[in-house]
Amino acid sequence: MKLINKLTYWIMGVVFVVTPFTMTISYRSIKSNINKAEITRLKDVTDKVAGQLKAGVPPQQYMLDRPITVKEVTAMPVDKVQTRNYSFYNAELKRDECRMDVTSYYNINNKVYAVYTYNYVTQGKQIIMGMIYALAWKIGLITLSVLISGRLVSKYILSPFKQTLKSIETFTLGNKEKLVLPPTSTVEFKELNSFLQNMTDKAVKEYAAVKEFSENASHEVQTPLAVMRTKLELLSETEINAEQAQLIGDMQYSIEKLVKINRSLLLLTKLNNSEYQTTEMVKFCRITKDMVKALEPHLEVKGLELRNHIGSNIPLQIHPVLAEILLNNLLSNAIRYNDPEGYIDITLTRTRLTVKNPGLAPEVDPAILFQRFKKSNQCADSVGLGLSIVQQICSVNNFEVNYSYENNEHIICVDFGNEAVTEQEAVVVEQTFFNNEPVIA
Amino acid sequence: MQFRFVSELHFIFVPMKVLVLEDNPRLGASIHDFLVREGYSCELADTYAKARDKLLSVDYDCVLLDIMLPDGNGLDLLQLIKQENIPSGVLIISAKEALDDKIKGLEGGADDYITKPFHLTELHARLRAIYRRKNPAATNSNIISFNEINLNTDTLQAYINNQLLDITRKEFDLLMYFVVNKNRVLSKQAIATHLWGDYTDNLDNLDFVYQHVKNLRRKISQLNGTDYIDTVYGLGYRFKGAEEVQ
Structure with missing residues (x-):
């Protein structure tokens, strides 16, 4: 539930709960004031009558048209003025009436007179009816104004909060950018912003430190690896016997594997670091065709059939190096885990790339294979980072990658999520870093 | 010197x-x-x-x-x-x-x-x-020669006894790599990296190096060229220099 709705409900709830009490208080206050005023008026009348009695003027003149009774009583009561307020049914008019009786006692010429008079006053029911009518208007107006002003004011008051939310939403650690939050005069939002600011600044700092560490670590490993590799090369040039050659060969094999792992980890770190972000469009179809061509000899060696459905003019926003690594990893996997005399089916459209190949069923859940160092059909040469890299490349470029196994087929599908790219946007990037022909000695 | x-x-x-x-x-x-x-x-x-x-x-x-x-x-x-x-x-x-x-x-x-x-x-x-x-002058144009083998680095053509050798681009690169590094042990990994670059980590390139070397040797001997390429057990290949060849 929205904050403003909660507040609205709360305010309305308070209004509804408090209203009966305020109504009772109002009713009592109004009623008693009406009565007091009436009593004062009637008392004035009896006082007048008593004055006339005192002066010996026959009261009839004053009593004309007025319900006044003068009686001689034996003794003076304690209350010189007695009032009675009551309702009754007026059979003549066929309605309820409310009457106020006032009896005043006067001592005139050693005789005690009781002067009695009455008047009709406003009924409680009528007062209540009026109040309810007013209440209906009041509640309606309050509800309306709370609803309208609440929405208008909340837009204004909550706008820093909403901007903060937006900022957090677009905030990513990998960007190395600090979180920028809007200024606000609300204390709570100030606290929230300062808390978020500190938290994200710290996270950014530590994330950068971790990144730097893993990248530096990978780089630092490169030199010792180079030393080992070159020393073994030099060692293999010396006078060695077959046994020693085998030992050197095994060491070389392991070092190569180490080199591959390190290189892959470095690549993953760099991908996380968003080092390969680009705004350029590349002709993905061109790169795919080149890659397929480069791998054709591998297909021939393995006796695999190529089922090529690569569309043309397919521009994509991706760093050319990443495009090549992505394709190389997918196609290499398809070659590696294929059936003997199998096939590779490559379909490339504007929206997706699908690579299908027959092969043994994976021994583990396909989704797990995207994790680092997870392998299915254990293959000695495989490092287990290929699909992690594929996934990372896809996530960096906002592609979606799916792996499934159906009808004895491995199916990897990369969804580009770009339906709206037009041909004009395509800029051919011929520069490729990956499949460079080796230099000529 | x-x-x-x-x-x-x-x-x-x-x-x-x-x-x-x-x-x-x-x-x-x-x-x-x-x-x-x-x-x-x-x-x-x-x-x-x-x-x-x-x-x-x-x-x-x-x-x-x-x-x-x-x-x-x-x-x-x-x-x-x-x-x-x-x-x-x-x-x-x-x-x-x-x-x-x-x-x-x-x-x-x-x-x-x-x-x-x-x-x-x-x-x-x-x-x-x-x-x-x-140093184009010092290196005697674009031809790399070794005994009966001539490699033209401009046209990417190889000749054995002045006969054109029918090889692919990769095989040319491989032969060149051998000639430049003659008498050196070339590991399969080194050859694979030379031919396919650093990122082709996922492929079974080592088997493929074997295929390429095999093809290259066959093609050279078809033109009656000397088979200079030696298999060094456990390590890779070596292109024998003159002193070891009769």
Whole structure:
């Protein structure tokens, strides 16, 4: 539930709960004031009558048209003025009436007179009816104004909060950018912003430190690896016997594997670091065709059939190096885990790339294979980072990658999520870093 | 001159002078040993300052430049080479595969770029390529010859006894790699990296190297060429130099 709705409900709830009490208080206050005023008026009348009695003027003149009774009583009561307020049914008019009786006692010429008079006053029911009518208007107006002003004011008051939310939403650690939050005069939002600011600044700092560490670590490993590799090369040039050659060969094999792992980890770190972000469009179809061509000899060696459905003019926003690594990893996997005399089916459209190949069923859940160092059909040469890299490349470029196994087929599908790219946007990037022909000695 | 095979390497008239700027003494020693055995005149520098002094006093054919140095950045030295119009070729060695470094280096006037960890034979091949480009006169045009084998680096054609050898681009590269690194043990990994680059990690390239070598040997012997390629058990291949061949 929205904050403003909660507040609205709360305010309305308070209004509804408090209203009966305020109504009772109002009713009592109004009623008693009406009565007091009436009593004062009637008392004035009896006082007048008593004055006339005192002066010996026959009261009839004053009593004309007025319900006044003068009686001689034996003794003076304690209350010189007695009032009675009551309702009754007026059979003549066929309605309820409310009457106020006032009896005043006067001592005139050693005789005690009781002067009695009455008047009709406003009924409680009528007062209540009026109040309810007013209440209906009041509640309606309050509800309306709370609803309208609440929405208008909340837009204004909550706008820093909403901007903060937006900022957090677009905030990513990998960007190395600090979180920028809007200024606000609300204390709570100030606290929230300062808390978020500190938290994200710290996270950014530590994330950068971790990144730097893993990248530096990978780089630092490169030199010792180079030393080992070159020393073994030099060692293999010396006078060695077959046994020693085998030992050197095994060491070389392991070092190569180490080199591959390190290189892959470095690549993953760099991908996380968003080092390969680009705004350029590349002709993905061109790169795919080149890659397929480069791998054709591998297909021939393995006796695999190529089922090529690569569309043309397919521009994509991706760093050319990443495009090549992505394709190389997918196609290499398809070659590696294929059936003997199998096939590779490559379909490339504007929206997706699908690579299908027959092969043994994976021994583990396909989704797990995207994790680092997870392998299915254990293959000695495989490092287990290929699909992690594929996934990372896809996530960096906002592609979606799916792996499934159906009808004895491995199916990897990369969804580009770009339906709206037009041909004009395509800029051919011929520069490729990956499949460079080796230099000529 | 320390040339063992001067007759075959007739495109080199003077020993190539190489300055190696590498702060890791062990790696520096590896490169030094390899290049000296290859008949080059090689000097080592382990700091920016030393390399600077050497560059300003001696002419080198080629400089191997490590980018990360304890007392400076190798790219600054590149600037110096440009400013002083030093004619040396420059091969950058970097632990960083960052494209930034690569592009900065090549824009700054470097001739090529190699990332650690590299194979010495790969380093050699690239060094030789730079040397050939920088000294077209000294290297006797675009032909690399070895006995009956002639390789034209412009047209990418190979000849055995003046007959055109029908080989693919990869096989040409392979043959060239062998000829340049003759008498060296070339591991399958080194060949795979040379032919397919650093990123083709996922492929069963080692089997594929075998296929390529097999095809190349077959094609050469079809033209009655000598089979110079030896299998070194457990390690890889070696292209036998003249002294071992009858």
